Amino acid sequence: ASERGAAGVIVVNNEDGPMSGGTLGDPDVGKVPTGGVSKADGAALEQAGGDVTLTLDTTTESSTARNVIAQTKTGSTDDVVMVGAHLDSVPDGPGINDNGTGVAATLETAVQLGGSPDVDNAVRFAFWGAEELGLLGSEAYVDSLSEEQRHDIALYLNFDMLGSENAGYLAYDGDNSDNVGEGPGPEGSAGIERTFTEFLQGSGVAADGTDFDGRSDYGPFIEHGIPSGGVFSGADETKTPEQAQKWGGTPGVVYDKNYHSATDTLENVDRAALAKNAAAVAYAVGVYAESLGGPNG
Numbered sequence: 001a002s003e004r005g006a007a008g009v010i011v012v013n014n015e016d017g018p019m020s021g022g023t024l025g026d027p028d029v030g031k032v033p034t035g036g037v038s039k040a041d042g043a044a045l046e047q048a049g050g051d052v053t054l055t056l057d058t059t060t061e062s063s064t065a066r067n068v069i070a071q072t073k074t075g076s077t078d079d080v081v082m083v084g085a086h087l088d089s090v091p092d093g094p095g096i097n098d099n100g101t102g103v104a105a106t107l108e109t110a111v112q113l114g115g116s117p118d119v120d121n122a123v124r125f126a127f128w129g130a131e132e133l134g135l136l137g138s139e140a141y142v143d144s145l146s147e148e149q150r151h152d153i154a155l156y157l158n159f160d161m162l163g164s165e166n167a168g169y170l171a172y173d174g175d176n177s178d179n180v181g182e183g184p185g186p187e188g189s190a191g192i193e194r195t196f197t198e199f200l201q202g203s204g205v206a207a208d209g210t211d212f213d214g215r216s217d218y219g220p221f222i223e224h225g226i227p228s229g230g231v232f233s234g235a236d237e238t239k240t241p242e243q244a245q246k247w248g249g250t251p252g253v254v255y256d257k258n259y260h261s262a263t264d265t266l267e268n269v270d271r272a273a274l275a276k277n278a279a280a281v282a283y284a285v286g287v288y289a290e291s292l293g294g295p296n297g
């Protein structure tokens, strides 16, 4: 559902004091109901001198977003392996790499796993809403859980952008070995990073660590101390010459020049990267569903 506010014009008149006139039906324009101008703004405008007419774009939208969550009927429900990808995209583009790719890999993993697999640990899939508005879906979900319900999540795996045009092969840096400035993630995150990098190594790709700073839906999970990880093909950072040497692609160019733009389309997905990363998704989910100890546990 969405609703639009009425557009209006506010006249700011020095003689009558700041924000004293208006056509929005509220004489106390310091509290313009449709937003955008405060008393402080009015004072600043007054200092600038003269009468000022502001034409406000007063469109406000409110809408409802949803998470879609599904869990296997089998496996221990107090050691849940949680797997998530955000379903929404930015308004500027179709969002195929960001994040159709993460959703596709996660959904196909769910389909292949089935509803009643013979596993030790339950697997819970989450398709998040409103990531692009500030991790709203994942944050609301984590905050909706009780302390005990959060404790029942053994780990969280996040997939956001898996087929960037100038793809990087990146795993969230759970042990902080590759980055400075961010502390290591919750204990257990280092092991998750290793699970991904060892798997990719097995398919001939030497992955690098990447920022584990909460800039996707794993953020609310690590905030609550839940071990997390995932793979990522890169967004607005630049591929180094060393990376282009080992992975191919173009050095000195961002991983995804289509990031958050109208060209984030199917034809700009690196399908080879998506295939490798999607295999890593399925592998990690399978491994942790079998044992929280990971591939060697």
Ligand code: PHE
Pocket: 098, 131, 132, 160, 161, 215, 216, 217, 235, 236
């Ligand atoms: N969460 C970002 C998005 O969906 C993707 C991203 C993650 C970009 C990490 C940069 C670093 O737009």
Ligand code: ZN
Pocket: 090, 098, 132, 260
């Ligand atoms: Zn995005």
Ligand code: ZN
Pocket: 086, 098, 099, 131, 160, 161, 216
């Ligand atoms: Zn994203």
Ligand code: ZN
Pocket: 139, 142, 143, 220, 223
């Ligand atoms: Zn929270």
